[in-house]
Every structure is written in C-alpha cells, then in structure tokens.
Amino acid sequence: MNYQIELRHFIYFLAVAEELHYRKAAEKLFISQPGLSTQIKQMEEILQTQLFVRDKKKVRLTPAGEFLKKEVEFILNHLDQTKKQLKLIGQGHMGEVRIGFLGSAMQNVVPDLLVGLKEKYPLVHTTLEELSNRAQINAILSDRLDLGFVRMSRVPKGLEVKPVFEDTFSLVLPQDHPIDLGNFKSIDQLAHEDFILFSQDYSPEYYDTVLSICEDSGFVPKVSHKSVHAQTIFKLVENKLGIAIVPTTLQHGFQMEVKFIEMKQIRQRAVLSMVWKADNRNPALKNCMDLLLKL
C-alpha cells in the first residue's frame, strides 16, 4: 500500500506507453503480462493518478499519462547520460585536475601535459594556477590542488614527488657582454659580477643550487637583485644591472635582448618535479600523471 515509486515502474510505464499494449510491452521487457499489469496498477496507486485508460480492448494514455511519458523519457535519458559520465569519471577519463606550477614549468612540461590531456582525455577539465613552491605544497596538502610542478626534491609527509624534467642551467648575459659562447670556459670568469636570481622564498632549492654552482667554482656570488618573474630577471640583465643563472628552457617564450650560455659541463641540473597527495582519490589525476611519465 505504502510503496515508493521506483525506476522499474518508469521503465515498465514507458514500455506500455510506447506499445499501448500490455502483452507486447511485457514481451519487450521480458516479463509476464500479469506482472506488468500489477506493476502499472501499483504505479497508478502510488502516484494517485490514472495513467492509462483501458476500455476493454484499447489501451490509451490519459492526459496525466501523456505528461508523465515525456517526463519519464527525460529522466531516463538523463540518467543514462549520468551513468555514462559517472563511469568515465570513475575511470578518470573525465573530471577536473587542479594544477599548480612554477612559471618556469610553463615553457615545456605543463603545455605538453595540457596538449596530451586534451588529446587523450578531451573531457578532463584542468584549472591552472601559477604559484610558488611553498604555495603549491600548502594547496596540495589542503586539497585545493591535485598536482603541482615544483623545483624541490624533499616534500612534507603525505606528499609524493617525482622528477619530470631535467634541465641544464644557462648563464644569462647582456647582449654586448665580453663573455660569449666562444670564450666562456667556467663560471668563475664571472665571479665579480652582480647576480640576479629567483627569490629564495619563491624557490629555495633553485637558489641553493645556484649558490652551489658558484661554490663549485670557488666563489660566493654577490646577489644584487631577486625576483619571482623570469621576465623581470631578463629585463634587469638586458639593462646591464647584473647577470643571471636560470634553467635553460627559459630562453624560449620571452622577447628579450640577452644571450644565453648553456652550462652543460657543470653537474647541477634544474629539476622540475610533480608533487601530489599520496591519498588523492581523483581518478583523473592518475591518468594525468601516467601521461606525464610518458612525455
């Protein structure tokens, strides 16, 4: 008496509404005709509304039945779509990946990832945010980001980190600087210069690495300026306010009047890593990372 309407009722109703014939509808549904009769009758009782007129030979829809037919079609279609999407999301083919990155990752890794994602999982949506190393770590810990691109090898507990791109460092000099590819031998030729670097706050490991490069050549650099923007650093170099040491890929993507001297011979590398929460359950994230490791 006090039942609840179920999707089963809707599927049965739709079959009868389409066939306007209980036996045929029952056959289509692979159930018996009496079963269908009782279910439709129950449905009418639950909804307290007559849906069909059965006048001893013909079955027709009432106006209420006509109305319900349209609604049921809509609901069942929507449900089908929902089930498909749900499965996609569950398999990580759809959904949202929230990505944070250092500006220097925008030269190759992040664009490549986005292109690959777009190609392989066109329904996966991404949000991008340029953030410092620390800000990314915090965002990931508090579940505001799924994936970060940072330059650090040690991360807090609960996070995982994996290198995705290794880059050489390059010297950045004003165009008319006496040192060039031809006469450059070692960084100690520039020991007396003012250095312009990315801020320690923004990327501590980068900063430490640059210091270690100089240390290897036996000097401590005089750091005259610090910035969080590559653009700013290049502009300062262009205006002869100092020289810089940056990851080599940064030579692309900026319009500037400076020269790059790649230092392949030194041991240090600029390592870009991805970071994520170990227990992140976003299925799209997994695909995203798998894709990255293939790049």
Add this chain to the structure above:
Amino acid sequence: MNYQIELRHFIYFLAVAEELHYRKAAEKLFISQPGLSTQIKQMEEILQTQLFVRDKKKVRLTPAGEFLKKEVEFILNHLDQTKKQLKLIGQGHMGEVRIGFLGSAMQNVVPDLLVGLKEKYPLVHTTLEELSNRAQINAILSDRLDLGFVRMSRVPKGLEVKPVFEDTFSLVLPQDHPIDLGNFKSIDQLAHEDFILFSQDYSPEYYDTVLSICEDSGFVPKVSHKSVHAQTIFKLVENKLGIAIVPTTLQHGFQMEVKFIEMKQIRQRAVLSMVWKADNRNPALKNCMDLLLKL
C-alpha cells in the same frame, strides 16, 4: 550481480553523501546500518564506480561520488516536481480544455466559464474555436474538441448533451419600423415581412424553432437571407432588407442601429447546451463542466 539501479539507491546514496556517516544516514532513513552498507555497495557494483572512500573511520565522496551527488539531487528534485504536477493534471487542476462554441454563446455563457476557470483553476489552459453545431459535433467525435456549446437537443451516440442556458427569442427590427414595444402583440403582425435567419446548415434546430414560432402564429415566413454571422444579420436588418428572430442575448455585444422586441409570451426558447464525449477522460474537462453547472 545483475541488478538494476533504483531510486531507493539514490535516496540512500544521498543520505550517506550528506551525512558522510553510515549509522547517522541509516537512522535518518529509518533502516539498519548494515542494510544501508550493502545497498550502497550494491550501487557501486551496479554503476561499476566507487562512490565513497571509507578509510577506517571517515567516509568521503570520491570525485565520481561528488558528481553523482549533484546529479541525484537534480533527478530527485525533478521527480518531486513531476509528481506534484502529475497529481494536479490528474485532478484536472492543470491541463487543457479545447472548447468549441457558436458565436451566440460568446455573449454570456462562454465568457463566464472562462472567468470562472481562470479563477478556480489558473493552470488550466483553454483553446477556443468558433464553429457551427455540426463542426463541433464532428470535432468532439474525433477528439479534436473536449467541449462544445451548441443549439441542439439530440446528439449522436457516444456524446452527451446538457442545457446550460435558456434564452427567449427576440424580434429584430429596423430602428424606424412601425412595430415597437408599445404596439407589438404577436408575430403574425409581421407575417408579410422578409425574414433574415441563421443558415439551416449552421444551426438546424434554431432554424426549425424559428419556423415553429411562425407556424404557431399561422404563417410560413418568407426567408430572404441566411447568414452564419449575427453581425451580418443585424447589418441587413439595419438596412431594411428584412427582419430577424434571434436569441435575446445577442442584443448585447454588437454595435448596431436596430431595435429588439423580446417575445417572452411564446413557448419556444433558444436553448444553449454543452456537448461532450461520454468517455472523455480529460480531468480538466470534468472540473470545467462542474463549474458550468454552478453558473
């Protein structure tokens, strides 16, 4: 194994998704916690998608679960709305009534009905069509109309008819005609005049009735013109091309230079009836007719 998702699952899912706590959700649903557990698990199996993460103390939604939650909320809300509307339609508080009428019903009966309907059932929509008696009958038989307003007492099998308004007949004379309210005694004073009547085709019973009025006074009228439009009839009278006998209520609603002499003393009456199909299941029609009988 091979079950089908049901609305019950959605309701259970939503409770758990809201509470993020099986026991509390089960209490809210008035079922046992193990039952809820198994139902949610079954749901995940049917959808082949994990919806919750239970890490031994906390219950959280997966991204797929988050997605489904929004969709389930939408579907259940939509369903509630549909159920409400369906009940309204089933009770005839909503829907459409297709009404046909003779032009002469537009003076009082039909407008009163429309006003009453608008007031009591504001969600019932009406469509109106001015048609001859015969056209209305045919339209009702072929289910193109729900309700007709005709001047006839006998209708084909399967239809029902019921008088809704009884009107006297009036003589329609040119303004300067020698006969007026003061000196009018009987229709036989006008036996020699040309008569202008509604066409036989348009309203056979009216035509017969008018003839019987004359017959009672012992003459056969000379019918010079016939029309289906009251407006035309009045215009012809105005131009002294003849006199007319029409239902009295037609004196309202037209701008014309004619005089009406109501013939209360004769036995004939202009009866307007409603007609409908006996097995019409439009619930709005029933309300419509109930309303009419109260007017």
Add this chain to the structure above:
DNA sequence: TTTTGTAATATTTAATAAGTATGAATTATC
C-alpha cells in the same frame, strides 16, 4: 456460435531488501 486476443485476478514461487548478531579496526579515554 466458436475462436482469438485482450487485460485483470488468484495463487504460488523466487528474489531480495532489510533485520539481527557479530567482527575487525580505529580512535578516545583512563
């Protein structure tokens, strides 16, 4: 009239939701 085809009942059977009891695992509390 008989035959055929329709939907509705009556009754039984099978499926399954939901209940009880219990266990494993974790956190809270002393």
Add this chain to the structure above:
DNA sequence: GATAATTCATACTTATTAAATATTACAAAA
C-alpha cells in the same frame, strides 16, 4: 598501554514483494 567506544563490513535469517503460472472475463472477429 590497556580498555572502552565507535566505526563500517560480513554472515546469516526473515520478511517483503516482484514476478511467474494458471485462470477468468470480456470483446471483437471469423
């Protein structure tokens, strides 16, 4: 650290109910 309390999951049983079979009632067609 041990104990208690709380979590969700599992095993098993019961109660509910969907659905099957068999049948009836009715109408239209042959």
